[in-house]
Amino acid sequence: xxxxxxxxxxxxxxxxxxxxxxxxxxxxxxxxxxxxxxxxxxxxxxxxxxxxxxxxxxxxxxxxxxxxxxxxxxxxxxxxxxxxxxxxxxxxxxxxxxxxxxxxxxxxxxxxxxxxxxxxxxxxxxxxxxxxxxxxxxxxxxxxxxxxxxxxxxxxxxxxxxxxxxxx
Amino acid sequence: xxxxxxxxxxxxxxxxxxxxxxxxxxxxxxxxxxxxxxxxxxxxxxxxxxxxxxxxxxxxxxxxxxxxxxxxxxxxxxxxxxxxxxxxxxxxxxxxxxxxxxxxxxxxxxxxxxxxxxxxxxxxxxxxxxxxxxxxxxxxxxxxxxxxxxxxxxxxxxxxxxxxxxxxxxxxxxxxxxxxxxxxxxxxxxxxxxxxxxxxxxxxxxxxxxxxxxxxxxxxxxxxxxxxxxxxxxxxxxxxxxxxxxxxxxxxxxxxxxxxxxxxxxxxxxxxxxxxxxxxxxxxxxxxxxxxxxxxxxxxxxxxxxxxxxxxxxxxxxxxxxxxxxxxxxxxxxxxxxxxxxxxxxxxxxxxxxxxxxxxxxxxxxxxxxxxxxxxxxxxxxxxxxxxxxxxxxxxxxxxxxxxxxxxxxxxxxxxxxxxxxxxxxxxxxxxx
Numbered sequence: 001x002x003x004x005x006x007x008x009x010x011x012x013x014x015x016x017x018x019x020x021x022x023x024x025x026x027x028x029x030x031x032x033x034x035x036x037x038x039x040x041x042x043x044x045x046x047x048x049x050x051x052x053x054x055x056x057x058x059x060x061x062x063x064x065x066x067x068x069x070x071x072x073x074x075x076x077x078x079x080x081x082x083x084x085x086x087x088x089x090x091x092x093x094x095x096x097x098x099x100x101x102x103x104x105x106x107x108x109x110x111x112x113x114x115x116x117x118x119x120x121x122x123x124x125x126x127x128x129x130x131x132x133x134x135x136x137x138x139x140x141x142x143x144x145x146x147x148x149x150x151x152x153x154x155x156x157x158x159x160x161x162x163x164x165x166x167x168x
Numbered sequence: 169x170x171x172x173x174x175x176x177x178x179x180x181x182x183x184x185x186x187x188x189x190x191x192x193x194x195x196x197x198x199x200x201x202x203x204x205x206x207x208x209x210x211x212x213x214x215x216x217x218x219x220x221x222x223x224x225x226x227x228x229x230x231x232x233x234x235x236x237x238x239x240x241x242x243x244x245x246x247x248x249x250x251x252x253x254x255x256x257x258x259x260x261x262x263x264x265x266x267x268x269x270x271x272x273x274x275x276x277x278x279x280x281x282x283x284x285x286x287x288x289x290x291x292x293x294x295x296x297x298x299x300x301x302x303x304x305x306x307x308x309x310x311x312x313x314x315x316x317x318x319x320x321x322x323x324x325x326x327x328x329x330x331x332x333x334x335x336x337x338x339x340x341x342x343x344x345x346x347x348x349x350x351x352x353x354x355x356x357x358x359x360x361x362x363x364x365x366x367x368x369x370x371x372x373x374x375x376x377x378x379x380x381x382x383x384x385x386x387x388x389x390x391x392x393x394x395x396x397x398x399x400x401x402x403x404x405x406x407x408x409x410x411x412x413x414x415x416x417x418x419x420x421x422x423x424x425x426x427x428x429x430x431x432x433x434x435x436x437x438x439x440x441x442x443x444x445x446x447x448x449x450x451x452x453x454x455x456x457x458x459x460x461x462x463x464x465x466x467x468x469x470x471x472x473x474x475x476x477x478x479x480x481x482x483x484x485x486x487x488x489x490x491x492x493x494x495x496x497x498x499x500x501x502x503x504x505x506x507x508x509x510x511x512x513x514x515x516x517x518x519x520x521x522x523x524x525x526x527x528x529x530x531x532x533x534x535x536x537x538x539x540x541x542x543x544x545x546x547x548x549x550x551x552x553x554x555x556x557x558x559x560x561x562x563x564x565x566x567x568x569x570x571x572x573x574x575x576x577x578x579x580x581x582x583x584x585x586x587x588x589x590x591x592x593x594x595x596x597x598x599x600x601x
Contacts, residue, residue: 040415045219052220116423139423150221152184153229154432155237156248156425161174161182166189 013128014135017159021147023111023133027086029056030140031078031109033100034091036061037069042116043091044070046141053144058085078103087111089140094120105130113140176243176359177459184238185452198449199231218416218433228437232445236452240379240389243358243458244371247394248425250432251387251448255354255374256282257441258388262350262372263287264439265431266319268405269295274312276303276322277568278329281558283352284565287321300568303329304495306337313345318402320347324363324502325355327543328517328553328577329570330486332495335502339367346400354378355543359462360503360511364393370427377544378513381454381461385447390431394424410434461546461582465514466506468588469580475589476518481596483574487516514580515543517570524573526599527552531576533598535591536583548581548588 013019032047035057039048051057051070058081059069065076075081078088078100088104090097090113097114101123104112111133114120119136128134135143145151146158149166160166174182185196204223206212214220223229233251241249252258263286267273275287277300287298301308303322313320320342322333335351342349348369353361357378363371373379375387398406398419406426409415412434418426436442454461466489473487488499489512496510503511520526530550531539537548541557551557553571566572580588 039217039219040409042417042421045217045421048214048219052214117420142423142425145221152238153221153223153231153234154248154425155229155234155241155250155428157183157238157241157246159242160186161178162186163194165187165192 012124012134012136014124014133014138017147019133020135020138020143023087023113023135024140024144024147027111028054029058029083029085030087030089031058031060031081031085032089032091033060033078035059035064035069035074036091037064037067042139046089046091046115046139049141050144053148058083078107081107085109087113087140089113089115090118091115092118094118097123101127104132111135113138115139116142174242179239179242180359180458181456183242184235196232196235196449196452198445199226200445201230202226218413218421218429226445227440227442228432230442230445230448233443233448236375236387236443236448236455237389239452239455240358240373240375241391243455244353244391245362245364245393246371246391248428249389249391250428250436251375251389251443252436253388253441253443253447254386255372255376255388256286258372258374258390259283259352260286260290261388261431261435261439261441262370262390263291263296263319263321265405265427265435266348266350266370266403267291267296270316271296271318272314272316273298273319273321274309274317275300275320276326276331276333277301278303278326278331278570279321279323280327280352280354281553281561281571283321283323285560288565303331303333306334306341309338310341310344313341313347317345317347319350321350321352323352323355324361325488325513325515326570327355327515328557328575330488330512330515330517331570332488332498332502334498335363335366335368339369342369343367346397346402348396355513355515356503356511357458357462357513357544359459360466360506360513364391364395366502369393369396375451376542378462378465379455379458379544380451381458381544381546382450383542383545383547385450387443387447387451390428392425392428392431396427398426406430412438462511462513463507464582465580466509466511468582468585469512469514469516469578470509471585472578472580472588472592473516475592476516479593479596481521481600483519483521485516485518488512515577516580517575517577519572519574520576520596520599522599524552524554527574527576528555529601530595530599533595535594536587537578537591537595543577543579545579546582548583548591549579551577553577
């Protein structure tokens with residue numbers, strides 16, 4: 001890493017805390033693509049956390065198609081989902097995100113979320129052009145915990161300055 | 169929440185604490201409890217697996233301690249922080265999380281004596297070696313880096329040498345070799361200097377000093393900047409399944425606060441140097457007034473330095489806030505102006521004319537300047553490092569650390585400047601007798 005300035009990402013709408021807050025309030029049904037059934041994998045961590053916070057988690061992973069992950073039926077592809085979704089959460093490498101962006105648009109999702117380390121700029125541009133929200137290189141669980149409380153307990157700088165009681 | 173950028177004066181009072189959800193208490197409650205109940209067996213499992221965030225046991229985290237952690241993280245512009253029982257515990261936690269047997273550290277030679285002992289003696293027992301270099305020469309850091317080097321360590325403002333580190337230059341050296349720069353920022357405090365903004369990766373503090381400011385309470389904090397690439401191949405402990413925490417891959421799972429999480433779950437949890445909630449609360453009482461206090465410390469110290477410069481019984485004065493100090497330009501570049509004066513802290517050093525015994529006589533003649541081994545108190549403190557804080561080192565090490573035999577260190581307090589100058593003058597007169 002040469003210098004901090006060169007690694008600071010350019011401003012992106014998906015980095016705005018107010019927008020992240022809105023996305024996490026509005027997107028209650030989340031298709032998690034690449035969700036692992038192994039408890040120590042980040043995708044399982046994140047989805048289990050979100051499920052615990054009241055989100056409806058729909059597992060998408062050909063490896064577990066027809067089985068249950070997090071007590072929910074897993075499908076192979078987004079197109080196999082039997083119900084509408086608000087968010088497509090991508091635990092896939094960046095090269096695999098293109099078709100997920102197309103599916104998010106055609107399925108009427110409100111947000112394409114690319115997880116930590118995942119940044120497909122073409123997919124980002126495409127979904128934004130189609131009127132969807134786009135978040136890249138962020139963890140849905142970490143952002144929820146940062147903006148709605150839990151991460152405070154882990155010493156994280158949440159950026160919350162307020163004289164109101166913390167939201168439950 | 170808007171994207172308004174809050175300033176340090178506001179962060180020092182508000183960051184990390186909102187009114188208590190249950191009671192509405194505006195001030196921070198002291199959660200004096202060892203343990204926290206689980207909602208269910210499922211909830212317990214999720215907490216232990218780090219799948220949800222919450223409190224389990226106060227050796228790992230505690231709500232009162234968390235307020236201090238987030239506040240210092242905010243003041244440093246960092247991503248996350250972990251508190252510890254003392255400043256030395258914070259430094260040990262940072263280095264023990266980073267390093268393992270066979271690793272090597274390049275460190276500034278002008279360090280606090282305890283830091284020298286940690287690196288040269290205590291970590292050496294575990295097979296971690298350190299090369300000490302001239303802190304004023306970034307090229308000396310570069311020359312000492314080896315294939316097995318895993319960290320570069322220095323103080324932003326050396327204690328007691330008052331050497332100013334060119335943080336951006338040394339950060340460039342470290343990053344060119346894929347290494348994190350760890351900075352002890354105790355002396356400037358996060359109000360006067362933010363090393364992370366200058367390129368450092370991890371900051372450690374003795375919160376016992378200016379952060380608390382009252383000289384009542386021990387504590388330490390590490391802060392992670394969140395920009396270092398732990399996936400560069402040199403830090404398998406950050407990227408491979410953790411043997412210390414059942415297979416979690418910290419960098420993959422926690423991203424830009426992976427180091428803080430690993431320090432908490434592997435190092436703090438196991439070595440156990442946790443900060444007590446009572447202590448965190450006391451330190452936070454001080455943090456609220458940090459910006460105000462630092463301004464006065466700097467203003468008083470500059471006046472003391474000027475006074476000593478013209479004093480016939482003083483042979484030399486070292487205060488980086490003086491315009492003729494060789495590193496004054498670096499102070500102006502790296503450190504916040506405090507109420508119109510350079511933010512060089514309340515620490516200064518000077519030589520009493522005569523032999524080392526004259527320095528000892530000066531200290532013993534002081535009326536209210538306290539002879540003790542601390543800095544950053546409201547009270548003016550005075551010490552002779554060669555015979556106290558640095559006496560475990562031999563004379564060569566003392567000189568390398570900047571503690572010459574005639575050096576007297578002042579930590580200029582918040583008393584009235586006329587009274588401080590009066591006590592100095594009468595003690596100097598006694599030393600000359």
